[in-house]
Amino acid sequence: MIATVIAITALALHVAGVFAAMHAVMHTRTAQGAFAWVLGLVLLPYVTLVPYLFLGSSHFGGYVDLHRQRQSRFFVLHEEAAQSTWLGTLAHSEPVRDARYDAIGRMLKTAMHGGNALSLHVDGEAAFTAMFEAIARAERYVLVQFFIIHDDVLGRRLRDALLERAAAGVEVCLLYDSVGSHALPDAYVDRLRDGGVRVRRFATRRWRNRFQLNFRNHRKVLVIDGVRGFVGGLNAGDEYLGAKPPLSPWRDTHMQIEGPAVADLQRAFAEDWYWVTGERPPHAPPPERCGRAASMIVATGPADRQESCSLFFTQAIHAATKRVWITTPYFVPDQAVFGALRLAVFRGVDVRILIPSRPDHRTVFMASTLYAHEAIVAGIRMFRYQPGFVHQKVMLIDDDTAVVGSMNLDNRSFRLNFEIAALNVDQAFAADVEAMLEADFARSDEVNPNDYRRLSYFRRVALHVARLFDPIL
Template sequence: MLQILSTIFLVVYTLTIIGVVLVIITDNRNPLKTLPWILVLVLAPGAGLAIYFFFGQNLSKRRIISHRTRKRITTRLEENDAAGGTGIPPQRLPLARLLCQTALAVPLYGSRLTPYVDGKTKMDALLEAIAGARHHIHIQYYIFSDDETGRRLRDALTAKAREGVEVRILYDDVGCTGVKKAFFEGMRADGIEAYSFLHVKFPRFTSKVNYRNHRKIGVIDGRIGFIGGMNVADRYVLGIERGNGKRERWRDTHFRIEGSGVAGLQASFLSDWSATTKQAVGGPAYFPAPERLTENVMQIVPSGPLGKWRTLLQAVEYAVSRAAQRVWIETPYYLPSETLNAALQEAALAGIDVRLMLPERSDSRVVDLASHSYLDDMVQAGVKIAFYTPGFLHSKLLLIDDDLAVVGSANMDFRSFEHNFEVNAFVYDRAFNARLAAIYETDLGDCRRVTPGDWFRRPRTRRWAESFMRIFSPLL
């Protein structure tokens, strides 16, 4: 009897592995990604099957966020900006059309953007805007911690809810894993609508672990918006705590938006809200007629693992490959696609001023090793590498020439480009670009510049560790 059961188990298990391999093959993924999954499943079927269910399933064909809903919401943006200008630089028009096609990212005219380079200033600005809310407050974060910073924001939102202001919160279920349910249940009891995005239940919904909502959005009365890299937690305000008990600076970038760009953030939030709650929220109160405050043009670009296109990855690759003067990057992690990596190297070889700023130490030793494995060829191609030394650089910033800036929640890594739900702003404006370039130059003053001689003298054991961790880059 035991032998029969063992045979049945072996047959079922083998058929399961074969079935998963066939699913991976018929997904028509990049062969460089398909082959490693097949090898893992064949050589280590038990562990490979578990890893695949957590991290390997393809959600691109799932209808988590309805294209119809997104289209309906963005129609409101088109109505609001019917009188907009044509201020997109001619050389950026193909990029703008690409973003319209892949993300329904409508050009929005005349927004004013205020950058924040530290968590305290950003949090104070957000709390001030919330205090002035009269109709609604929409908050979306990957991490919303139950600590001093999180409780300050919670108390401010609770006070407005008691005044009758509509308060809606979306938080990521995995990003807030360590937060007790009572924290959000208390807000619900005080009249705040708070929901987790892609709630994870085991074992039925294991595939959702790998697809997280990494967006950071704040919208107040449809007139003030916030976007960037900062979550809600003490470390974004007080700094990152290292093993020695000391705190180092958490260098990040966030932005306040006024004007028509807020409608783009609103559309992204309400699309996620509809997907999560099945509630349709909209109307003039949420999309008030915007003032034209500047001469810039911007596109708010949500991106995620659903659908055929990898919007942010395609747009960044397209913009980098057409740079004429400079490509300046700040990112906490550098785990690029092969095409993006090649585009940056080609730009440097062609004489473009390509700079890549990374933290000396991020919040993950493993990710640092994998990131550094990509830098040998970058250094050889002439890319200027700099490591930020005073603390952890978590800023996400891309400057192309002197007329395009890309800011938001996405890192330069596989997870942001292919697995996470992200939102970035593509801003076509020389003045804004120059302002961010000045911030970049200031950060550069706090960096250790990499020279080829120093870089290639790294210990051989270090380089082996980097190469080994690179294998796992798509999972980090």
């Protein structure tokens, strides 16, 4: 009897594995990912079937269509409200044309706006000091979005700052990711709600995809009164201030924008908020002109019709004629981005990539080590930051373009996460980023091919095994 039950169970698992494999063939975005899932689901359904429920689908059930429908509805409401309020003030503020990045704007249905004032905030203390000062000056509303919020010293400083503004009559909206902030206690959220803060968690899970955990909102956005905005790599937790060994000191970068581009930063938040609540958050006209920089807000995600984050990096790298300097905590590029980097080398471009010397995720670190070796062979200079963990997501192109945001060079950012960055064309701001990265490279060790060759054979095998997990890293 027991043997019969076991046999029936095994047969049922194999049948389920075959159907899941058919689903993987139809819906997994890359051929490599589909092939890996099919092998596992057909041959070892006992091991792979449950993980596939959580990680395998490249689309949320019903989410993409519903997101696009709600997004279209949001734009209609947005236009109706804007006609009588602030869009008219921008009507004579024509978008800035830059042929190098026009394709990005067309892909994302966004534009580059001139007249922005930019500030670079190096590391958490400087960034959060500026953000808390901006929140304290808010008069109408505060829009806040983080991937991770912890109930620790920094997280409570954020909570108290938002409660203070809410008590002063300022409308406060807080959005956090349900996976990234899974450890955030209910008491933290209840305290905010009781104090008048509109707080919601972002989740792509609905009844048809209730098992889906693989899609996350990785954006970090702060908008104050429509006047100034912040974007970058920092989350709200003590580790981002370097307060948690062994990864400290924590190296990260955020930036502040004042000017017309804040409207697009605000719109990106509004789309996410509308998906969760069905309501528009507050909005106000941004300043017409605060500086001389041109900025494009690049918001990407798995609901886009194109693999927009990967294509963004590809186009930006192709635009370089002199240099491409990138710093990323996770270097697991897809073929399009890796090919763009290698072609840049053949064009004579100075291509440098800064990655951590300490791992926060062991499998990703191992895969990055293998890609770093292959990059060196292709002529790309790789550096490992020595003082602590480097988490910043920054790209410097030639002498005038700098990108600061939440995007990593890995498949998760390319295809699974909602991401955001500011692409800025301004020589003064680019010079600030250049000085910052030169200081980072000075604190780094350059990787050479011998580092890989010195590894034992079994260690090298482990690196190649780690790379097999590319589709979900």
